[in-house]
Amino acid sequence: MRSTRSFLLAFLEQAWLPVLLVVIWWFASEGNTNPFFPPLSKIWDSFVTEMSSGQMELHLWASTRNILIGLAVGVVVGVVGGTVIGLSRRLRAVLNPYLQFFRTLPQVAIIPIIIGAFGITAVPKIWAIGFACIWPVLLNTVDGIRAIDPGVRDMVDAYRITTWRSIFRVVLPGALPQIMAGIRISLSVAVVLMVVSEIYAATEGVGYFIHITTGLFQTDKTWMGTLLVGLMGYLLSVIFLLIEKRALRWYHESAS
Amino acid sequence: MSSTSTRVAGTAIRTRQSSRVRGRSWLLVQQLAIGLGIVLVWWLVYALGWLSTDILPSPLSVLVQFVLLAGSGTFWVALLQTLATAATGLVIATVVGVALGLVLGLAPPAERATRFLLDLGRSFPVIALLPVMVLILGTRFQMEATVVFLAVFWPVLLQTIYGSRRIDPVVRDTTRAYGIRLRLRFLKVLLPAAAPFIATGVRIGASLAILVAVGIELLVRTPGLGFELGAAQSELRPDIAFAYLIYAGLLGLGVNALLERLESLVLTWNARGDVLEVQP
Numbered sequence: 001m002r003s004t005r006s007f008l009l010a011f012l013e014q015a016w017l018p019v020l021l022v023v024i025w026w027f028a029s030e031g032n033t034n035p036f037f038p039p040l041s042k043i044w045d046s047f048v049t050e051m052s053s054g055q056m057e058l059h060l061w062a063s064t065r066n067i068l069i070g071l072a073v074g075v076v077v078g079v080v081g082g083t084v085i086g087l088s089r090r091l092r093a094v095l096n097p098y099l100q101f102f103r104t105l106p107q108v109a110i111i112p113i114i115i116g117a118f119g120i121t122a123v124p125k126i127w128a129i130g131f132a133c134i135w136p137v138l139l140n141t142v143d144g145i146r147a148i149d150p151g152v153r154d155m156v157d158a159y160r161i162t163t164w165r166s167i168f169r170v171v172l173p174g175a176l177p178q179i180m181a182g183i184r185i186s187l188s189v190a191v192v193l194m195v196v197s198e199i200y201a202a203t204e205g206v207g208y209f210i211h212i213t214t215g216l217f218q219t220d221k222t223w224m225g226t227l228l229v230g231l232m233g234y235l236l237s238v239i240f241l242l243i244e245k246r247a248l249r250w251y252h253e254s255a256s
Numbered sequence: 257m258s259s260t261s262t263r264v265a266g267t268a269i270r271t272r273q274s275s276r277v278r279g280r281s282w283l284l285v286q287q288l289a290i291g292l293g294i295v296l297v298w299w300l301v302y303a304l305g306w307l308s309t310d311i312l313p314s315p316l317s318v319l320v321q322f323v324l325l326a327g328s329g330t331f332w333v334a335l336l337q338t339l340a341t342a343a344t345g346l347v348i349a350t351v352v353g354v355a356l357g358l359v360l361g362l363a364p365p366a367e368r369a370t371r372f373l374l375d376l377g378r379s380f381p382v383i384a385l386l387p388v389m390v391l392i393l394g395t396r397f398q399m400e401a402t403v404v405f406l407a408v409f410w411p412v413l414l415q416t417i418y419g420s421r422r423i424d425p426v427v428r429d430t431t432r433a434y435g436i437r438l439r440l441r442f443l444k445v446l447l448p449a450a451a452p453f454i455a456t457g458v459r460i461g462a463s464l465a466i467l468v469a470v471g472i473e474l475l476v477r478t479p480g481l482g483f484e485l486g487a488a489q490s491e492l493r494p495d496i497a498f499a500y501l502i503y504a505g506l507l508g509l510g511v512n513a514l515l516e517r518l519e520s521l522v523l524t525w526n527a528r529g530d531v532l533e534v535q536p
Contacts, residue, residue, distance in 0.1 A: 010368075017369040018376075036392050094286045098294075104508030106467040109485055109501050112474060116489040116497070117311035191381045196471050199386070207384065214387040226388055230380040237379040 038220040043227070046220045056228075062122065062204040063232070066197075067190045070126045074133020074186050079179060081134070082141025083167060086175070092142060103139055107132035107189060108196045120201040129193045133186040140182025144175025177251055180244045187240055191233045206232065313495035321499035330484065335507070338473065338480040341397065342465035345404025349465075350458055353409050357416025357454075358446060367417065378414060382407035383471050390476055400472050407468045408461040415457025419450030455519045462511050470504060481507070 022040075029039040050056040085091050085099075111128050118124035152174065156166045172179075198207025206229050213221035245252075295315045301307060302314045325331040360367045386403055393399035423446065431441050473482030481504055488496035 013365065013368045014371050018372045021373075036388075093283055094290055097287055098290065100512075101505045101509055104463055104512045105501075105505035106463075106470045106508055108467055108471040108474060109482065109504045112486045112489040113494070113497055113501060117307075117494070188379065188381070191379075192383055192467075192471075195381045195384045196475065199475050210384060210387050214391065219388075219391060222387055222391070226384050229384040230376065233379040233381050234376050237375070 035217070035219055038223060042220045043223045046218075046224045047228075050221070050224070056209070059204055059206050059209045060228070060232070063194050063198065063206045063229075066122055066125050066129060066205065067187075067194050067236070070129025070193070071133050071183075071186060071190045073126070073130030074190070075137050075183055077130070078134045078137025078182065078186070079141050079172075082138040082179075083145065083171065083175075085138070086142040086145030087167075087171070092146075099135070099139060099142075103135045107135075107193060111193065111197050111200055115197060115201050120203060122204075125194070125197040125202070128197055129190050132189050132193050136185035136189065137179065137182040140178045140185075141175055144178025144182075145171055147178065148174040177248055180248060184237070184240060184244070187236060188233070191229075191236065195229060310492055310494060313498055317495040318498045318502070321495045322502060325496070325499050325503065331503070334479065334481050334484045335503070338466065338469050338482070338507075341400045341404055341469040341472070341480065342462070344397075344401040345469070346408050346458070346461055346465040348401070348405045349408035349412050349461060350454075352405075353412030353457070353461075354416050354454055357413045358420050358442070358450065360413075361417045361420025361450070362446070374410070374414065374417075378410045380410075383468060383475075386472060386475060395476050395478050397478075400469065400478055403472055404465050404468050408465050411460045411464065412454070412457040415453045415460070416450055419453025420446055422453065423449045452523055455515075455523060459512065459515045459519070462515055463508055466504075466508055466511065 026040045029037060030041060032039050047056075085095060107128075110131060114124045114128045114131075118127070148171065152170060156170055161170070194205070195207040195210075198205040199211045202208040202211075206225055210222055210225040210229070213219075213225060298312075298315050302309075302312055360370060382403060385406065389399050389403050393402065427445060427449075431445055436445075469480065470482035470485075472478060473480035474486045475482075477483055477486070481500060485497050485500040485504070488494075488500060
């Protein structure tokens with residue numbers, strides 16, 4: 001009973017301000033004739049119409065698909081590359097300047113080059129997202145492996161645990177918290193690249209929807225698409241946090 | 257006797273130093289070899305015609321454009337325009353983000369009330385607001401700086417909140433027990449404790465600011481590096497586009513290195529392990 005009440009209290013403490021802001025927005029914008037700030041009720045109406053026509057679902061699906069496939073490519077390449085580089089002190093030192101270059105490269109700059117070269121379909125966008133997602137994962141994997149306690153490494157050597165076994169049982173689990181932090185950065189990079197690539201040149205996706213409705217001056221739909229992209233970014237990060245929590249349960253348990 | 261041992265020790269130090277110098281130049285040779293290897297593979301792909309020349313320019317033509325750009329006014333103006341947009345957004349975001357972050361860090365009820373908004377804001381791809389902002393503000397410098405500000409604000413704010421919460425409870429109780437005034441507590445206790453976290457936030461923010469500035473220039477064709485890159489690509493000059501891409505990467509690298517240097521100069525009390533580390 002008490003836990004229910006404290007849960008409710010915590011919920012209220014966190015919920016009052018967002019709810020208040022939405023309510024204020026709803027009533028303050030009601031009857032507004034400024035075309036740039038359509039009433040929230042009108043934005044909601046356009047959401048309902050677009051969803052029921054089934055068009056919006058297709059856009060949402062296209063964007064989510066590009067993000068997830070691109071992210072998956074980036075994570076696989078990043079973890080494999082990061083493990084190879086992280087295990088070798090020499091390789092790390094030699095490749096460092098190139099890795100730093102790709103890490104600090106403003107990733108949106110590759111979009112015109114990739115889309116210009118390979119066209120405006122989904123595959124080049126996935127390439128661009130995947131390429132951008134590699135670097136945070138790769139550098140975090142390298143750091144995570146480097147931060148493993150040297151004592152653990154000595155133990156692995158002393159017991160003559162084979163390289164493959166130690167990679168899957170020792171190195172990767174040991175670096176997992178840091179790898180997860182890298183994937184989290186990559187996820188937000190992926191969402192940004194999805195939006196930019198779809199506004200730049202596309203035939204589908206939420207970014208494309210925002211872009212064409214701006215051109216048609218349907219501001220309620222533009223606002224709706226923008227809010228939807230924000231919600232999408234939020235939901236993806238919430239889902240990722242749940243996965244992360246589950247994957248790192250052993251880590252948090254041992255820390256406490 | 258003692259002079260002999262000193263001499264021996266001196267030789268040992270000298271040998272170690274020279275071997276370290278040799279190790280470093282050997283590393284440099286290896287790094288250059290990797291770079292040459294990348295260019296060689298690139299050239300092979302180009303020379304064997306695996307990709308059309310509209311897609312992949314030859315490394316030599318990119319090098320030529322890279323050098324030519326350094327001598328062209330267009331490039332430097334574009335670079336300055338991108339930097340001005342990014343810096344304006346970053347500075348405003350730092351001022352607002354740090355002020356708000358310290359307040360939220362000190363007032364837990366306010367932090368709880370804004371938690372959802374913060375989570376929403378940090379995961380919101382702010383660049384998606386671009387079309388709306390163009391409608392409201394037009395394709396002006398103010399619009400660009402505002403979008404950069406909105407994007408950079410979140411990492412600075414969140415890092416500041418973390419930093420101000422990281423303060424040692426003993427220190428907090430001590431300052432309270434001694435009745436230290438708010439102003440002094442703020443300047444001498446809270447700010448120094450949170451500063452390393454704020455610095456990280458600003459560094460993340462700087463990379464993000466350049467990324468968003470380039471993104472805006474690319475999408476709404478406001479002047480800057482992103483615009484030049486997009487224009488070169490659509491004029492089927494991938495050699496110029498690649499040269500701009502390399503400059504964009506160098507810009508990110510330079511700004512990051514500059515901020516790291518500044519950080520280690522300003523935050524002398526904060527022993528950050530990874531700054532002092534010397535590479536083998």
